[in-house]
Amino acid sequence: MKTPINREIVKQEIDKMGLETLGLASIRELNRIVNNIESATGDQFIRMEMGVPGLAPPQIAVDAEIAALQQGVGSKYPPFDGIPQLKTEISAFVKNFVDVDIPAESCFPTVGSMQGCYMAMMCCARRIKGKDRILFIDPGFPVNKHQARVLGLPYAHFDVYEYRGDKLEAKLETYLEKNDVAAIMYSNPNNPAWICFTQKELEIIGNLATNGRPAHRYDRHPRKTVPFHRQQPYALFRQ
Numbered sequence: 001m002k003t004p005i006n007r008e009i010v011k012q013e014i015d016k017m018g019l020e021t022l023g024l025a026s027i028r029e030l031n032r033i034v035n036n037i038e039s040a041t042g043d044q045f046i047r048m049e050m051g052v053p054g055l056a057p058p059q060i061a062v063d064a065e066i067a068a069l070q071q072g073v074g075s076k077y078p079p080f081d082g083i084p085q086l087k088t089e090i091s092a093f094v095k096n097f098v099d100v101d102i103p104a105e106s107c108f109p110t111v112g113s114m115q116g117c118y119m120a121m122m123c124c125a126r127r128i129k130g131k132d133r134i135l136f137i138d139p140g141f142p143v144n145k146h147q148a149r150v151l152g153l154p155y156a157h158f159d160v161y162e163y164r165g166d167k168l169e170a171k172l173e174t175y176l177e178k179n180d181v182a183a184i185m186y187s188n189p190n191n192p193a194w195i196c197f198t199q200k201e202l203e204i205i206g207n208l209a210t211n212g213r214p215a216h217r218y219d220r221h222p223r224k225t226v227p228f229h230r231q232q233p234y235a236l237f238r239q
Contacts, residue, residue: 009040026142082109117185118147124183125153135175137186139193144185156181169204176208184209 003010013036019025025033034045081087090107094100110116121144125132134148136157148155156175163171175181184205189196197205 005037005043006041010037013037013040078109081105082107114141114143114147117141117144118151121148121151121153121183121185125151127182131180131182133178133180133182135172135181135184137184139190140185140187153182154180160186165198165200166204168201169208172204172208 001007013033014022016036017025017029017033019029022030022033034047038044084104086109087104087107090109091102091104094102094107108116108119110119121134125134132153134144134153134155136145136155138157138159140157145155145157158171158175160168172184186197186205188202
């Protein structure tokens, strides 16, 4: 059977990696396989495994970067707290899309979602003495668990597959009742399953995080907001 990409070459590149099955490949292994297939066939893939689809950036973004370089931005570091104009726009974005009021001074641009999550874990785990455990709702971004280890933070996790809908609340409560969870981290949509939480499930997580429970981190692709309950809310965005 004819396939869009030569199946023999695809099989050959998968076999070279020594994988028992492609379904067990890590993101980086999959990235390497696709790179090798592209090199061997000359065919191009729409790249989603690393969150980089290979689509051209919008012209308005290109023009803005050119203008910034012409204004000398490349000769100095950005302000530690972030570029004021960007912080203002982050505040407006959060208000427009999720109707939450966050002052511009409480918005912290980062160099990427990975750094944002890292920073958020450091903050969450030091807010309340005795609450330093991170709860991950899987599937999520595996690197975040490595970040928790580097920070010396304990963590727990569970696969959400069997706990959709109303079942999610009871499952979360089994962890939260121990009263040591600093934050809940989840991806929506998640990688690699690409499922999205329903409005009901998001309400469950939000209510538990609001009612005297831990902070929650909404890990969206690209990962963006980091609201904290009962205190001045904050948001971390990519810069």
